Amino acid sequence: DQIEYFARHLPNRNSAVLSLHTHNDRGTGVAAAELGLMAGADRVEGCLFGNGERTGNCCLVTMALNLYTQGVDPGLDFSDIDRVIETVEYCNDLPVHQRHPYGGELVYTAFSGSHQDAIKKGFEARETQNDEGWRVPYLPIDPADLGRNYEAVIRVNSQSGKGGFAWVLEKDQGLKLPKKMQADFSRHVQQVADELGRELNAADIWDAFRRAYHVQTHPKHFQLVRYEESRASDGTRIFAGTIAVSGQEQSVSGRGNGLISSVMGTLREAFGVDIDVVDYTEHALGSGTDARAAAYLECRAADGRTIWGCGIDEDIATASVRAVLSAANAAVVTPTS
Known part of the structure; x- marks a missing residue:
């Protein structure tokens, strides 16, 4: 006035x-x-x-x-x-506080699960919006406008939610985990965070994911060596290949209505592993000639457990086969309380 x-x-x-x-x-x-x-x-x-x-x-x-x-x-x-x-x-000769607006070290960093989820959704929405307006929750300004990057926007500790590690996996590895798989993986992240007693970095999260879903890990119970797929005269698909079981290679085969069902039929007949597919999703990792594919399987084991598998490969069909074997490895692991 x-x-x-x-x-x-x-x-x-x-x-x-x-x-x-x-x-x-x-x-x-x-x-x-x-x-x-x-x-x-x-x-x-x-x-x-x-x-x-x-x-x-x-x-x-x-x-x-x-x-x-x-x-x-x-x-x-x-x-x-x-x-x-x-x-x-x-x-x-005075420090700028780490939480000073716009400039502090932590002002673009979220540890809280709800904040992380909102930020993740905000970035996803930016990919489809038809203007350049900045509307990401909890970030009043684009950090890039101030010379900052997005690496530290979401950081993961024992208090973080699903949005945190999902963001890290997507930015670091290109993986876009299904919502229900995020919920499943969260317990593994929580366990690792409690064990280490510190903030988890991208390498920690990726290592936890690989171990939880038997992705690019050695040794493991079922390991794909090679395979071929063919079509029978009745229209069914035939899977024939070599799978290493605890390090010992075995030639196996089976059939089903599609590649995934033929691999599951193989596991059922050759190894007695009985799992059923509940849901399947896939997406590309990158683009161009160097693109790979990721496949995710939600399965139900014979004992009623929900288990998840993930496969990554240059070929989408092989990625789906690896996802089946990933789920099979989870099925033969004795669940812990």
Whole structure:
């Protein structure tokens, strides 16, 4: 009100620059400056990251980037904010707090499961939106606009939810786990986090996934060596190949309505492993000539357990065969309480 009254009643207003100099003693330095601009002020005085006497002055970084997020060009360049922080800390001999808005080390990082899930969905929505507007929950600005990357946006510890490790696996390995498989894998992540007692990195999560679903691990009970698929005269598919069982190669064969059912028939007849397919999904990993494929199988074991399999290969058919063997390996593992 004071700013608006002063601006309206100041003689020769157009010849004056109405400047704001706010302090942060009540934690409202930036808010007061923003309201002052809306009331008619022309300029804001402050300091980078609010350094100043007592609780500091208006933070020009927060002020400028608040304007930026609302589509207003503040006229300041923070495209390399880490270099700005380095300079400020050197000159002032004071650290920038890790949770300082826009610049802190942790301000674009989510540990909470609900926050991670919302951020993950926000990034997914960006892939299909028809404009360039930034609308990712809990991230008021695109970190890339400040010279940051997305590597630390979601970090995983024992308190994280499904969205956290699903994001990490997708960004690090290209895997897009089905929702129900995320729920299954979460217990493995929780166990590893509890055992290590620290934040999990991408390598930890990938290693836990490989061990949980017998992906690219050696040794394991069932290991695909080679196979061929053919069609019988009655239209059924025949699987014939070599599977290593606990390191010993065996020639096996079986038939079914499709490749997956023929592999399951083989496992049932040759090894007594009885599992049924509940759901199947697949997707490409990458694009072009170097693309691979990932296949996911939800199965039900003879004892009623739900088990999951995952296969990765350059060929989608072989990826599905590996997924069946992944589920079979899970089926022969004695469940722990």
